[in-house]
Amino acid sequence: xxxxxxxxxxxxxxxxxxxxxxxxxxxxxxxxxxxxxxxxxxxxxxxxxxxxxxxxxxxxxxxxxxxxxxxxxxxx
Amino acid sequence: xxxxxxxxxxxxxxxxxxxxxxxxxxxxxxxxxxxxxxxxxxxxxxxxxxxxxxxxxxxxxxxxxxxxxxxxxxxxxxxxxxxxxxxxxxxxxxxxxxxxxxxxxxxxxxxxxxxxxxxxxxxxxxxxxxxxxxxxxxxxxxxxxxxx
Numbered sequence: 001x002x003x004x005x006x007x008x009x010x011x012x013x014x015x016x017x018x019x020x021x022x023x024x025x026x027x028x029x030x031x032x033x034x035x036x037x038x039x040x041x042x043x044x045x046x047x048x049x050x051x052x053x054x055x056x057x058x059x060x061x062x063x064x065x066x067x068x069x070x071x072x073x074x075x076x
Numbered sequence: 077x078x079x080x081x082x083x084x085x086x087x088x089x090x091x092x093x094x095x096x097x098x099x100x101x102x103x104x105x106x107x108x109x110x111x112x113x114x115x116x117x118x119x120x121x122x123x124x125x126x127x128x129x130x131x132x133x134x135x136x137x138x139x140x141x142x143x144x145x146x147x148x149x150x151x152x153x154x155x156x157x158x159x160x161x162x163x164x165x166x167x168x169x170x171x172x173x174x175x176x177x178x179x180x181x182x183x184x185x186x187x188x189x190x191x192x193x194x195x196x197x198x199x200x201x202x203x204x205x206x207x208x209x210x211x212x213x214x215x216x217x218x219x220x221x222x223x224x
Contacts, residue, residue: 031159034078034220043223044161 003071006045010036013058013065029053079156080165081220082146084213090138091209094131099202113195120198165219173212180204 014020022040026033029050038044039054046054055065102123105111111119147153158166184200 031161032078032156034080034156035159035161038161038223041223047160050160 004068005042005071007042007067007069008039009065009067010040010054013060017058025054025057028057078220079146079152080162081217083142084217084220086138086142087213088210090135091206091213094134095127095202095206098127098130114193115195117194120195124198161224165216165224168219168224169212169215172215173208176211177204177208180207 010025014022014025022036023033026036029036030053031050035044035046039046051062051066055062058065102111102113106113113119143155180200180203183204184197187196187200188194
C-alpha cells in the first residue's frame with residue numbers, strides 16, 4: 001500500500017470564513033491554538049472527534065477539510 | 077515558545093537543581109561522618125522519603141513562581157487547558173521515561189550481580205530517576221517542536 005498522509009484545508013477554510021483566527025477556531029473546538037497550528041502544519045493528526053468538530057465549525061463535510069493523500073515522492 | 081514548552085524547561089532545571097542540592101548536602105554529611113550511607117538501608121529509605129517531600133514542596137513553590145512570572149510577562153492570566161494533543165504528548169513522554177527508568181533498574185541489578193556494594197543500587201536509582209525525568213520533559217519538548 002502506498003504511503004499516505006493526512007492533508008488538510010484548514011488554512012483556506014479559515015480564510016474563507018472571514019479570516020477566522022487560529023485562536024477563534026481553537027476556542028470553538030475546545031483545543032489550544034498550538035494544536036490548531038500543529039494540525040495546519042501537518043505535525044499532528046487530530047482525533048476523529050476533533051476532526052468532526054473542525055468540519056462542523058466550517059459547516060463542511062469531513063472530506064472537504066481533511067483528505068488522505070498519497071505522499072508526494074518529490075518531497076522526499 | 078508555548079506555555080507547555082516553558083513548563084518543560086522549568087521542570088528540567090528545577091529537577092536538576094533540587095536533586096543536585098539535596099544530593100550534595102547529603103554527600104557532605106556523609107563525608108563529615110554525621111551519617112553513614114554505606115551500610116544503613118533504613119537511612120536510605122528515610123532519605124528517599126525526605127527527598128520526595130522536599131521535591132514536592134519545592135516543585136509547588138517553583139511552579140507558583142513560574143506561573144506568576146509568566147502571567148506578568150505574557151499578560152495571560154489563564155493557564156492553557158490540556159487538550160488531546162497535550163495528553164498524547166504526555167503519554168508518549170511518560171512511556172519514554174519509563175523505558176529509561178527500567179533501564180536504570182536493570183543496570184542497578186547488574187551492578188549488584190557483579191559484586192558492587194549494595195548502596196550502589198540506590199545511587200543508580202537516583203541517577204536513573206533524574207535521567208528519566210530529563211527524558212520525560214525532553215521528549216515532550218521534542219514532540220511539541222517536531223510533531224506527534
